Amino acid sequence: MFLSISVFSQDVVQRFFQEMNADENVTKVSISSKMFELFMHIDGETNDEKELLETVSKLKGMKILIKEEMADGKRLYAEAITRPSSEYEVLLTVEDNDEDMTFFIREENGRIAELVMIAGGESNFILLSLLGEIDLNQISKLSRSMNIEGMENLEKIENR
Amino acid sequence: MRRGPKKMNMEYKDDELRRLAERFWSGESTLEEEKTLKELVSYSELPEEYEDLAAYFESMNEMSDELGLDSSFDENILEKIDAQEQSKIKRLPRTRMFWAAAAVLLLAFALLFFQNQEEKQEVMANEPSQQENHETYTEEELQAAFNQTQAALLLISSKMNSAGSHADQLNKFHNATTRIKSKQQ
Numbered sequence: 001m002f003l004s005i006s007v008f009s010q011d012v013v014q015r016f017f018q019e020m021n022a023d024e025n026v027t028k029v030s031i032s033s034k035m036f037e038l039f040m041h042i043d044g045e046t047n048d049e050k051e052l053l054e055t056v057s058k059l060k061g062m063k064i065l066i067k068e069e070m071a072d073g074k075r076l077y078a079e080a081i082t083r084p085s086s087e088y089e090v091l092l093t094v095e096d097n098d099e100d101m102t103f104f105i106r107e108e109n110g111r112i113a114e115l116v117m118i119a120g121g122e123s124n125f126i127l128l129s130l131l132g133e134i135d136l137n138q139i140s141k142l143s144r145s146m147n148i149e150g151m152e153n154l155e156k157i158e159n160r
Numbered sequence: 161m162r163r164g165p166k167k168m169n170m171e172y173k174d175d176e177l178r179r180l181a182e183r184f185w186s187g188e189s190t191l192e193e194e195k196t197l198k199e200l201v202s203y204s205e206l207p208e209e210y211e212d213l214a215a216y217f218e219s220m221n222e223m224s225d226e227l228g229l230d231s232s233f234d235e236n237i238l239e240k241i242d243a244q245e246q247s248k249i250k251r252l253p254r255t256r257m258f259w260a261a262a263a264v265l266l267l268a269f270a271l272l273f274f275q276n277q278e279e280k281q282e283v284m285a286n287e288p289s290q291q292e293n294h295e296t297y298t299e300e301e302l303q304a305a306f307n308q309t310q311a312a313l314l315l316i317s318s319k320m321n322s323a324g325s326h327a328d329q330l331n332k333f334h335n336a337t338t339r340i341k342s343k344q345q
Contacts, residue, residue, distance in 0.1 A: 140321060142313055
């Protein structure tokens, strides 16, 4: 049961991972549940770090797919947002000139078990899946307290 | 000592003839010697004492001619004898060959089996260490993974917040739904 759910929940991102496997311009990050367990051994020095560790401690997996310098990110975005099955509910949609994005959530036993973020701009595309016990409040607080813009962190990921 | 009847002088020829004839009659001559003897007695100037020998060889030749026995007779009959002997010999080894083949196959299977067992044992022996390896990420790797997670979470967070008041509404909505759900449970 657990296996079938986890396989199913990974489906959207996993399929995109496979489809874009040959694409050299795609950056893929996959963090396993094992790695999240190991994060527990990291000691948070500042309050922000401790808060972050608390959020992270409840997570079980993360997959990120980033495509940059592409021709039409918005078209890929339009295709991608049709992928999540009926299990996924749209949480939030933002559409503007720079970037469109949609947040999906999948609930299990009344808790958010997966958060999927799909975003597409003129020349970039992001697909992100977060598995585990997800507290939207806490995640929302993270960037406010640290006062860091999202795109700067995106660059951090890509440089690795 | 020179050999061969054509190069022999008469004296030597007589001596050789006598020696070979003696050996022939006593049944000690080899096939080679018998052949030489036949050649020697076929010479025209043959001492009288060897005429019976010449007559014997001549009659033998006539007889073999009549019977159609030529030099290939011996070869043929020897071949037949050989073939019979071989078929007799073969019959036993055929079963032996089977058992030998079976033994080789069995040995091969046994080797494969034990090899597999060993490999399995090796894999089993290796597994714990591999798991240990998974657990012993270096500090740098762990930190890098953590940084990526942090960056990703911040990305989500900032994207959420970039929706401005929507995010606040979202939070309120989420808080409300969780409260309702917790009451239901």
